[in-house]
Amino acid sequence: MAKTGLKKLPISVGMKDALKILSVLSTVSNKLGRLEEKFNHSVVSDALVQILSLSESVESTRIEGTQVTFSDMVEEKNDKNPRWEIIEVSNYQKALEDGFERIRIGYPISSKLIKELHQILMQGARGSTQATGSFRKIQNFIGPTKNIEDASYIPVSAETIDDYMQNLEYFINGHPYNNMLPITHLNDDGYIFDENSDPLIKAAILHAQFESIHPFFDGNGRLGRILIVLYLMQTKLITKPIFFVSEELEKEKARYYNLLNGVRGQKPDWGSWIFFFLNACDRMAERINNKLDKAEELARKGLTMCETESERKAWLVTFSDPFTNSSNVAKLARISPNTARKVLNALAEKDLLFVDTEMKRNRKYRNYDLMRILRD
Template sequence: MSKEGTSKLPIMIPNEHALVIYKLLAEVNYKVGYASGQYNRSFMKKYIENLFYLKESIHSTRIEGTPVTFTDMVEERGEKNPSWERIEVLNYQEALRQGASSIKTGYPISTRLIKELHRTLMGNARGSNASGGEFRNIQNFIGPSNRIEDAVYIPIAANEIDEYMENLNFYMNGVPNSSFRKFNKTDGFVFDEECDPIIKAAVMHVQFESIHPFLDGNGRLGRILIALIAIKEDLVDVPVFFVSEELEKERARYYAMLNGVRGDNPDWYSWIKFFITACGRMADSLLSKLKAVEELASNGLKKCSLESEKNIWLYTFSDPYTTATRVAENLHLAPGTARKGLKALSDAGLLYTDETAIRNRKYRNYDLMRILD
């Protein structure tokens, strides 16, 4: 395979491969739609949404080799001097929210938005802080060392980034453009700018990674764009379409599939099949987690005597390692009421606390963490 070579969109695959993809896609679209519906109807939606944002941020950041866990992020919430690992996760979370908000208010997925999200992603983190929000102006490469001779893939030259990104922007937003490649459609099936949202997300993600427009942060930003495409195409709400956990589970294959689409003979079929399958597993995982969370919440509510205890119990689903101070502030309770309620939940076996701690005692919803982690 050539180390270089990225064609402009759209793409074409053999007709027999398209048939296989559409058969698989029908099943996965049903799963994703069902999962989205169940999530939107769940009485726990508003409590767990932030944790789904956090999980996506952690898994996507970990794909890049950042050593951070879900437990770390929950346990160390609110620290005044976070480590660089936590900063990267928090930046991702903020960029994800920023992008989702922009798309939901009608903004297109544009170069301007992409640069703004990159600036957020790179703020105060390791890497090329000075280039946050700016396309690279030098040649970069992907490989195991800092020698271009060892490169697995060499992206397009810096002076071509603008035209390739323009082509990608038109594709993502479903707008026909003169930059689109022309195919003889008798030779295969074209996935153009009007293709199914899941396929569009798969194609877009690879194309963005292949263009590699920034010096750092391309992988993370490319996975944020997957979620934004899902919102723009009205496929699902953001918390339902977070696929990074599934990609991280098969990280080596994920990277291999990305590389397989590059070069003179791109294997789009294998990548799209891999991506659709990952989306199906994501939907299955979401449904399983959602059912377990609802069951845990309902069983806990039965053990609560007072309305304040019920409210505190549900609050711990958004803040699983909490304190009386945070409960009092967020639920507008008197500090004594918060402490009393947390103690009741601990006595009922719903939360765990270290009874020997005198100050800043934490109350942990371990059952929830076991479901989500």
């Protein structure tokens, strides 16, 4: 039988769950702090911001069933007639980057911003025939088939979406008059996670609540995962878009969906969901820390082999564009096309890049060592 009903925020968990959550929280926070510090002193930090956001875009769309790999995206992202899977991933990355920029200049997460990002996300993609950038006007449901009888969850009615979204906004940003959200719907003996809670815990809660409101016909999952990193940036837990959790969520997709469904209905289990989310963040923070260490080592090793400033510039460009060409390098490194060709060939001769020498035109220069690090 489908779950129905959704309690508003804030939430509460049992004391036993609260202790588990707070225990793992400190570990994750320390790893994120270490990651932030490394990025501030890395020669490839700005380049990796772009490539990590591309990786997140791939993993998040894969959760929704898009069969495209990170290597596919790197290889095909500049195709003039991309297939729909590439369009969906590209849209996700555009929405991410647009959201980053809005948060950076001081826009808060709001229904207005969410609707604008939804429009970018759905441009020319699957499901885009439904009203993009607008909350749904009729009932929808979540389930394995197109029949509501098979639904695992029936979200809130269309006429209550604005009310639930306002509650979510107040939880994210605080009430405009500094009023605390009411807690009369919570158990008296629970541990309350309210709008003053740690940003990582709030990120877990806001993601699950957004997914449960399910305000759009399509794209809710992808947009909900974008909100995780935007919120972490808004709270200054991270200052650059370097931390994404979709890769870990995709690995345990069935559990992810099951625990999300667990926070719905009249007896929500928030403790299990938050604990799962924080553990996924912990594993992801470890992975990104390791990736950054290896990428930094590779970059510095390559720089010692570069003989000119143009070579050094071209080498670092490949950390944001691992399968590149001379015109991209000329533009990004601000060197002439002729110089770009020469230095890329020089980097290939040093075995820093691979190029198919049988190709006489439109050669691609591939940083396979970086790709191996990113895929590990």
